[in-house]
Amino acid sequence: MRGLCCQRFKIQFFLFCILHFASCIFIYPALARTVHDVHFKNTDHELNVYKIYGAEKGKTLMVIGGIQGDEPGGYTTADLYADMALKRGNLIVVPRANFLSIIEHKRQINNDMNRRFQPPYTKEYYEDRVVDILKDLIGQSDYLLNLHEGSGFFRKEWISDLKNPMRFGQSIIADTDVYSSKKSDKDIKLGDIARKIIETVNKNIEDPEYHFNFNNHRTFEKDTKHAEQRRSATYYAISTHEIPAFGIETSKEIKDLETKVRFQTMVVNASMEEFDIIPENPKIALDPPRLKYLAVNVNNTQNFIVQNGESIRVKKGDSVKISNVEANYERGLSVDFVGVGTLNDIQKDFEINAPTLVVVKKDGFKCGEIHIIPSSEPRHIQSDAQYGAAGRKSSAARFKYLVMEINSKKIVLSEGEHLNIIKGDIIKILDAVVDGVREKDIKVNFLGFVGDKTKNTGEDRGYKIHTANDLWVKYSKDGKGREYQVLINYKDKKIGEVVVAIEEPRMDYIVIKHGNGIKRWCSNNEVITIPANETLEVVDVKTNIYGNIGVKINLNNGKTSESVSQIIRLDKGSNNEAEIVVSREGIVMGRTVIKINDPLARADGVDKNFFKP
DSSP, rough: OHHHHHHHHHHHHHHHHHHHHHHHHHHHHSSSSSEEEEEEETTOOEEEEEEEEEEEEEEEEEEEOOOOTHHHHHHHHHGGGGOEEEEEEEEEEESOTTTTHHHHSSSSSHHHSOOOOSSSOTTTTTHHHHHHHHHHHTTOEEEEEEEEEESSSSSSOOOOSEEEETTSSSEESSSSSEEEEETTTEEEEEHHHHHHHHHHHHTOOOOOOOOOOOEETTTTTTOOOOOOGGGGGOOOHHSSOOHHHHHEETTOOOOOOHHHHHHHHHHHHHHHHHHEEEESSOOOOOOOEEEEEEEETTTTTEEEEEEEOOOEOOTOOOOOEEEEEEEESSEEEEEEEETSSSOOOTTTTTOOOEEEEEEEETOOOOOOOEEEESSSSOOOEOHHHOOGGGGOOOOOOOEEEEEETTTEEEEOOOOOOOEEEETEEEEEEEEEEEESOOOOGGGEEETTOSSSSTTOOOBBBBBEEETTTTTOOGSSSSSSSSSSEEEEEETTEEEEEEEEEEEEOEEEEEEEEEEEEEEEETTTEEEEEEEEEEEEEEEEEEEESSGGGTEEEETSSSSSSSSSSSEEOOOOTTOOOEEEEEEEEEEEEEEEEEEEOOGGGGSSSHHHGOOOO
């Protein structure tokens, strides 16, 4: 009998395992999935929507990026979440709400899309057709984040033209502090939610200048200074669907795109945590966009793979179509047959009767090009060098952006901008974005630097420039090594310029901890006295260098530390004095002198000045 019961238990347990295993296969994958919807496919306002469902049920957060195309921080950040897997809860991600304005890098094309969520509006414009879909998605959500870039820095009190209550940058915006729901008869405390998220985020932002603040637009009140926001996505979300909705604004004064994206992701991540939406494997990558090749179809019969920079010869009158783009990004790509079609011509047929340039962009930034040449020769592909300048239409070169790195952080500079760095920073010119001409006809020349010393071609892209060692002062703009010109040239003619302004590295103070735990700060050239055989530790160094990159601490015994923390022990018998030298790339930034006090000369054996605050 016992054996029979045992046998039944085994069978029951076996069936339980099968059912449990089946539930893991059929139930959880049904929840954990991503649905990709494409609206207005293959147009220049194509709208891609990613619905990401977690393995466990939860609330739904909608994230909108790129509703205004001149705010790359928003759409670059939103794009990172389209690949996310979720353990709990759901995301609706619209990385590029206004793809055409992103391609054009303009705030708006026909109308400001973020002012089309309330009537009057018309279906005449593509913006309104896109907004209709966004409104439907908002209705499926429990929360909304609309990612933006705002001017200046929002401050509750007037500080300056860039820091005042009418600026938007580095703020979380809501239409009201508390919204009294008509449906549930409950209060939605938008201000409390925003302040909690801000508290979480600001703990991880070292520079208080970049801290976020809550920005209540008081949109529902008659005396609001932001009445235009009554037609925005957030106002629509809270007034129509009564869900918490926020505009997330990083500052346009922050020129480093990666910094803006990190600030945005910090807010999105803190919001997800607040709304109990748990990620499984977030993915963040900011590689420079690069075209690998285009799949080119001729007359719907022949297919060619054309690499970036190559040319394809076709017969005059042939129909040519770009059927696929292969790049290091999957989203945000557009193809432009320059001079014909629209700004996004993928999967469109064009009759080729004249030399045609095809430009590929990622979110408005050029990442590659090919040339199509009508010819009596058999169809074939050739390199750009074989093609030559005479084979295509000429058009005016227009410099748009210079992409650079400072200590491995990417930044984008436009015409006439100044890049402020510290001497010793390592910079690299990655690329110049120029419209209307071939990439190989462009040279970027950093005056005062030679990349290839065996053959100075005036092309300085791709080289690491050590600003403490590699620059020639006599070629600087001011003749003193404080400003250098970076020239963008087309066929040896200047079409653009940015300026690199260099500041000397500086130590403001060091923080030293005594053996008994007391800390004090020491300014440059300060002298302190300690008892013999005591231990000191340098716990911090305050400089004008972001992140203290490359800063070293050198002791008079020749030891060098590349980290801030450094233990110092001085023996009375070896020396009466020591020196802490703070340097960067051989440049002395500051020093502190330590003298040993003879304990026999004092009753307490400690210099009281050491403990002064």
